[in-house]
Amino acid sequence: MQGSTVDSAKxxxxxxxxxxxxxxxxxxxxxxxxxxxxxxxxxxFLGLFMAYLTFRAVYPSWPPEGTPERELLLPGINTLIxxxxxxxxxxxxxxxxxxxxxxxxxxxxxxxLMGVVFLAxxxxxxxxxxxxxxxxxxASTFYVLTGFHGLHxxxxxxxxxxxxxxxxxxxxxxxxxxxxxxxxxxxxxFVDVVWIVxxxxxxxx
Numbered sequence: 252m253q254g255s256t257v258d259s260a261k262x263x264x265x266x267x268x269x270x271x272x273x274x275x276x277x278x279x280x281x282x283x284x285x286x287x288x289x290x291x292x293x294x295x296f297l298g299l300f301m302a303y304l305t306f307r308a309v310y311p312s313w314p315p316e317g318t319p320e321r322e323l324l325l326p327g328i329n330t331l332i333x334x335x336x337x338x339x340x341x342x343x344x345x346x347x348x349x350x351x352x353x354x355x356x357x358x359x360x361x362x363x364l365m366g367v368v369f370l371a372x373x374x375x376x377x378x379x380x381x382x383x384x385x386x387x388x389x390a391s392t393f394y395v396l397t398g399f400h401g402l403h404x405x406x407x408x409x410x411x412x413x414x415x416x417x418x419x420x421x422x423x424x425x426x427x428x429x430x431x432x433x434x435x436x437x438x439x440x441f442v443d444v445v446w447i448v449x450x451x452x453x454x455x456x
Contacts, residue, residue, distance in 0.1 A: 285434050289441050292403070296445055299399065303392050303452060314389040319381035323454055329372040330450050333404075336365040337443045340411075340436050347429045352418060355432060359415050362439065366408045373401050396449055400442070407442050410435040 307313045340362040346354025382390040414431045417423050424432060 281430055282433065282437075285437060289438070292441070293445075296399075296448075299392075299396055300448065300452065303396065306388055306392060310388070315387045318387060318389055321454055322376075325372055325376050326450060326454050329369050329376075330446065332365050332372070333369050333443050333446050336362050336369075337440050339365065340439050344429075344432055344436050347424055347432050348426050350426045352424060355424060355429075356415060356418050359411050359418070359432075359435075363408055363411045363415065366404055366411065366439075370401060370404055370408075373397065393453055396453065400445055400449055403442050403445070407435070407439050410438055 339358055343355045343358035343362070346352075346358060377394075382393075384391060384394045410431075414424075414435050417431060
């Protein structure tokens with residue numbers, strides 16, 4: 252009787268171990284899903300970029316005559332802030348992989364602050380521009396492209412603040428469980444890269 256009980260217990264443990272191992276071996280598709288989502292977002296931005304380049308190619312002069320010159324100082328500072336924020340948010344990923352939750356909070360807070368400064372700078376630029384949304388085709392595409400990107404920065408800030416809030420809960424993030432941190436960082440890098448392309452198209456080229 253005792254031997255039968257021991258054998259049953261061993262069988263149950265073996266079954267549970269096999270089931271657990273199978274569960275752990277199952278791939279995590281969340282990052283893949285996020286990459287697919289960002290790929291779809293990239294296609295939207297690519298369509299907007301191609302529309303802008305098409306308008307530029309067919310117009311005899313671009314920006315159209317009469318369009319006030321753009322200031323580069325504020326957008327340049329904004330660009331430096333956003334590029335720097337990508338390096339800052341990466342430090343949060345480095346920190347959590349070392350189980351440094353305090354470091355995660357610190358670097359995400361800095362990134363959020365830099366994102367707020369970027370958006371404030373963009374709003375200030377809008378307020379002081381000498382052309383409006385309907386001034387001409389260039390003005391319309393300028394506002395659509397920068398505004399759509401600004402919306403993505405705002406959404407990225409929401410992700411960062413959500414991670415900060417979750418990080419206040421003890422044990423929520425660790426070196427083994429930090430998908431939210433990686434997702435927010437990947438999204439923020441995406442926003443950064445898109446802005447670099449926008450800055451080159453709208454202000455430099």
